[in-house]
Amino acid sequence: MRVSRLMLITLRDVPAEADIISHQLLLRGGFIKRLTGGIYAYMPLLWKVLKKITLIVEEELSKKGCLQTLLPQLQPSEIWEKSGRWKSYTEGEGIMFSLKDRQGKELGLGPTHEEVITQIISQTIHSYKQLPINIFQIQTKFRDEIRPRFGLMRSREFIMKDAYSFHANENDLQSTYSDMRNAYKNIFTKCGLDFVCVDADSGAIGGAASQEFMVTAESGEDLILISSDGSYGANQEKAISIIEEGKLLDNNKPSTRKTPNQKTIEELCNHNDFHPSQIIKVLAYLATCDDNKKYPVLVSIRGDQEVNDIKLSNEISHKLNLNVLEIRIISNEDIKKQGITNFPVGFMGPDLSDDLLSKIKGWEKKFIRIADNSAKNLKSFICGNNIKDEHKIFYNWSLLNTKQHVCDIRKAIPGDRCVHDKTQKLKECRGIEIGHIFQLGRKYSESLNATFTSDKGIEEPFWMGCYGIGISRLAQAAVEQNHDDLGIIWPVSIAPYEVIIIIANIKNNEQKTIAEEIYEKLIENHIDALLDDRDERAGIKFKDADLIGIPWRIVAGREASSGLVELHNRKTKVTELLDLKSVFKKLSEEFNTEKL
């Protein structure tokens, strides 16, 4: 391609809409153009990048025996009703765009395709003999994000690769899952990215095991925790760790103590000789579920620890067998609105009586009581006495007449010791999620009644897996990770063009001739080359080449008359003055091309 025909419009100033470097560079280089909030046009240069990523993905998936398809984006509400996701995806903070057609029938714009593919597979596949199946598509997805931001990182319309696998049994699912994990590692390595694979929460998709692939970058939206040896990594939403030993509380006689106005752990410790790890912190939450009911939840956790809301929300989901749409701390306003006068905020114990809820309207009248292991494991502790300005001290669980659901809802933090190896500690880094793989199990096949006949002649729901890659997000993540103050430094494998040949002075015929000769030879040898034939000053061409991040630059300039050109590497910034033969030799080594 000749730059004169490339529609290359670069900006010197940073557009005000962009905040992070990758977004700024993509805009300045003319890779993307915003149409409206969270919706972008992929300009020709970026489309080349996206196609290269796509090719790598297709090639690696094809190696694993995946089939490619293209599924409808407009989807009827019925299949989403059946899977139980219509409400949670369209109401409240749901992310699905929904609309009505002229008959008044409800449709959704696909944010993902579990429902569609499950229905189609169940209609076409009937026997275990036809399994397993692993099928994927690369296409535009729509999500009405609460807050789109950072350009392609969190946009409302984006390109995603999603694959779905169907199996006769769990073992087979697990083996495909691990196949796909390897395929993903190959894909991201080929794309030239630094990434980590971490344990993850499966979120609204649901299912059992799930892992995320993260491109490490300062601006990442996710906090990930990694062991120093790299053998354990998890999203903080999911991370587990060994809790620091607390300070043991003396085994004194249980009693109560007046603690006027000491509502917080800090105040309690300041006024008494307590350590936060000796106190049980009790938090009242309100969970809104997809049965339209609001459930009060009483959470107990050791005073020096924090609650992981995702873990908490998952536990409630499991316990009630419902989807939790929203979970939040019960606010003073809630209490006021409900007309409860004696709610002992700051002085609650795990045994807070359900009687408090008796007059409440619109909430369930019993607390779901959840105790984190950290609280349950305390032999002797301090906790609220359920009366204003009073705490129980030197108490133990057998003295509290209460039944708790005991589990792990503790937030792991950097510095915690690792479960797999006590000598290692978790360190934090930020990541951009570019891939996510799930073992869905039979959640969707059961709800959508998608079955096959097993080798025993019995109808069984499929075992399913699903595997996503954010193609457009990956492109931007690559920029976030690979740039300098001059612009983008694309990894060669996904660069829009591999080589740019600059004619320093277009009016100089020797330069022009030698540049054209190089250009033709590169094109002949299937090297993706750009020829900057614009009638511009050399400086502009250098700036543009750097900004749009072409990995190799050849300059036909001053030395053209003696048959020499410059070969410059964008990343290493090494420049060599070479004759044509040497240039071709070097490039043929770089690109594994025999002919050059």
Added chain:
RNA sequence: CGGGGCGUGGCGCAGCUUGGUAGCGCGGGUGCUUUGGGAGCACUAGGUCGCAGGUUCGAAUCCUGUCGCCCCGACCA
């Protein structure tokens, strides 16, 4: 949803406090000079000042409403 900020040629901004119907830099076009790191000079084109009301002799500027965009928060007792 809540809070904050911003809407003025393609991009970045000034003007608004104290009303008098738009200006700068970049970019575009033409010409001359220049020619290895976003050139210089001259000329030139391009704007219903987001939109709708209102106040006023007169509104980019003041008032009301509305739409759009960006940022922060979705939090512990």
